[in-house]
Amino acid sequence: MQLFLIQRIVAFDNCNKQSLDKAALIVIDVQNDFCAGGSIAVAHGDDLIPVINNLRSKLNFGKVIFTMDWHPPGHISFFERFNNSQKYPGAKLLEEYTFDLGDGRGRRTQRLWPVHCVQNSTGAALRVGLQVRPTDAIVMKGTHPDVDSYSGFLDNDGTSETELDQILKQAGIEEIFVVGLAFEFCVGNTAVDAANKGYKAAILEDATGFLGNADGKKAMEKKIRAANVKIISTENLLNKGVCSIPYRIVILLAVPAIKYLNINAN
Numbered sequence: 001m002q003l004f005l006i007q008r009i010v011a012f013d014n015c016n017k018q019s020l021d022k023a024a025l026i027v028i029d030v031q032n033d034f035c036a037g038g039s040i041a042v043a044h045g046d047d048l049i050p051v052i053n054n055l056r057s058k059l060n061f062g063k064v065i066f067t068m069d070w071h072p073p074g075h076i077s078f079f080e081r082f083n084n085s086q087k088y089p090g091a092k093l094l095e096e097y098t099f100d101l102g103d104g105r106g107r108r109t110q111r112l113w114p115v116h117c118v119q120n121s122t123g124a125a126l127r128v129g130l131q132v133r134p135t136d137a138i139v140m141k142g143t144h145p146d147v148d149s150y151s152g153f154l155d156n157d158g159t160s161e162t163e164l165d166q167i168l169k170q171a172g173i174e175e176i177f178v179v180g181l182a183f184e185f186c187v188g189n190t191a192v193d194a195a196n197k198g199y200k201a202a203i204l205e206d207a208t209g210f211l212g213n214a215d216g217k218k219a220m221e222k223k224i225r226a227a228n229v230k231i232i233s234t235e236n237l238l239n240k241g242v243c244s245i246p247y248r249i250v251i252l253l254a255v256p257a258i259k260y261l262n263i264n265a266n
């Protein structure tokens with residue numbers, strides 16, 4: 001009887017421990033241009049770094065992947081490409097603009113940003129302090145001069161894929177937690193594409209920075225709901241993998257109590 005009860009308690013204890021072998025952490029665009037002093041600085045972007053590092057040190061993800069916005073000079077998302085051009089009247093910084101490049105791809109709509117994350121520039125470098133391990137993967141996106149890519153998986157026009165999906169499949173990943181910069185654009189779109197590809201997807205809200213773009217945030221929240229992406233906190237995830245302290249105390253007290261009762265009953 002005593003042994004049986006102890007076995008039940010230990011089994012229940014183990015049941016409560018969740019394995020993250022099949023889960024990936026995807027860290028989106030924590031690059032200088034999206035942090036303080038960068039050209040598209042996200043308020044408090046730097047504050048995410050200890051939060052992200054802490055997640056990594058406490059949990060064993062099956063795979064950790066960092067994406068980098070990695071644009072060639074003169075990229076389609078750069079306002080400077082359209083500014084003061086007779087061919088493109090009415091283009092405004094930070095606003096969506098619809099145009100035809102005359103390349104046979106037809107009209108497209110693109111939000112126009114300040115120059116950012118130019119390949120090999122300081123602005124494109126991963127922020128110092130972010131812990132990257134040799135086993136992590138790094139995925140570049142937005143490398144085509146005429147097509148932007150908010151998602152870590154796919155270009156905005158859906159034509160070409162990065163190697164992200166392949167990396168996840170090779171690692172046997174089924175569940176994805178997305179963090180980084182910025183919620184309204186690259187974090188949100190990566191999570192939505194992950195869900196559409198059949199992964200269980202969640203955004204860790206307190207490990208994600210908001211650019212503060214009101215229409216972008218509303219539109220993204222709608223996409224997130226439609227794709228069934230969950231929004232949770234890092235606390236939710238950290239508590240999922242390990243037993244809580246009060247629970248541990250109950251277990252620690254229960255085993256000797258059963259032993260004691262058993263000895264007295266005999």
Ligand code: VGL
Pocket residue numbers: 028029034040069077113150181182183184185186187
């Ligand atoms: C991003 C604007 C332009 C992002 C990338 O990482 O959210 N935002 N390029």
Ligand code: ZN
Pocket residue numbers: 069071077116117142
């Ligand atoms: Zn970009």
